Amino acid sequence: MKLANFEFEGQTGFGIVEETTVVDMTDAVEGISSLQDLVERGSAAVLNSAGKGRRLSLDEVTLLPPIARPEKILCIGVNYGNRNAEYKDGSDLPKYPSLFMRSASSFVGHGAxxxxxxxxxxxxxxxxxxxxIGKTGRHISRERAADHIFGLTICNEGTVRDWLYHGKFNVTQGKNFDRSGSxxxxxxxxxxxxxxxxxAVETRVNGEVRQSDTxxxxxxxxxxxxxxxxxFTxxxxxxxISTGTPIGAGVRMDPPVWLKPGDVVEVEVSGIGTLSNTICDEEPSDA
Structure with a gap:
């Protein structure tokens, strides 16, 4: 089942995506008015017997991040084997994952x-x-890990590269600019x-394949x-949990190639779909 958060005529809701439409399921089940509510139930099966609301064209709605206010967004760095070699620092493969966190405000939805x-x-x-994640857990065994997954989505973990190095031991600044990822x-x-x-995951910029791996x-x-x-949590x-990116980011090109206003970035994952966003400049503020 594909499940989306959306905004339509000033109201937010969620629904089941069927080809080019979304079937509004907001409040179809008592106590479930958002995807977060549904995920907390642990299963989308409750929707199967629920009455269905209006059918909206995907072109009519604004798609929002699937989870509006996650408690935690945990991001994994350097997780594809050939990415470690991409750093060209002669280091051995890591024993443990690299990890940082992002805020919900650093992400927008598809099409934004x-x-x-x-x-x-x-x-x-x-x-x-x-x-x-769809089920609470601590000290989860690998054998039971799948039981704690509600589903999968796609992330463009947009990064402001020069701001990664403002601190000695962290990358938080460069990973958390408002509206820098999706x-x-x-x-x-x-x-x-x-x-x-x-x-399989593939990233394209203006139609050019930049990243491709499985x-x-x-x-x-x-x-x-x-x-x-x-x-630990x-x-x-x-x-x-954003699980890491393949080789081919713009910073690794010679010379580096940065995103600029008007560019279109598409991230496609087999079995899920395609996340697409354009690039714009941050608007001036009076503050």
Whole structure:
């Protein structure tokens, strides 16, 4: 099942995506008025017996990030094996995942513009697969990890490269500019897209393929990530784990190529769909 958050005529809701339409399921089940509410129920199966609302064309609605206010957005760095070699620093493969966190305000939905901030021209793309947690857990075993996945979505983990190096030990600044990344266009539930199977991810800029790889090349597979992260933090419904990007980001080109206003970035993942965003400059502020 594909499930999307949307805005239509000034009202937010969620629904089931069927080809070029979305079937409005907002308040079709008592107590469930958002995708977050549904994820907290742990299963989309409750929708199967619910009455269906209006059918809207996807062209009519504004798609929003699938989870509006996740408690945690956990991001994994350097997770594809050949990405470690891309750094050309002679380092061994890492023993543990690299990790940082992002705020919900740093993401927009499918079709919205990503903002190149006024303080930098070094906005870059990172196409990724993102896990949406559907069941609370701590110290989760790898064998039970799939039970805690509600579904999968797509992430463009947009990065402002020069701001990654403002601190000695962190990358937080460059990873959290408002509206610099995107999530969507929807969540595909795990019964329709096996999170433990091999998935392909491809990133295109203005139609040119920049990144292409499969999860077969992950150093830390999804089940490992869930087990590892749950060792130190309780994973809760609606938490998002962005699982790492393949080689080919703009920073690694010679010379580096940054995103500029008017560019179109598409991240396509097999079994999920395509997340597409244009680039614009940050609007001036009176503050």
């Amino acid at each position: 513009a990503l903002e190149r901030p006024r303080v930098s021209e070094q906005l870059d793309y990172e196409g990724e697969i993102a896990i949406v 999530l969507g266009p929807w969540i595909v539930t795990r019964d329709e897209c096996d999170p433990m199977g091999e998935l 999860t077969a090349n992950l150093m830390f597979p999804f089940d490992y990530l869930i087990s590892y992260l749950s060792t 309780t994973l809760r419904p609606g938490d998002i």
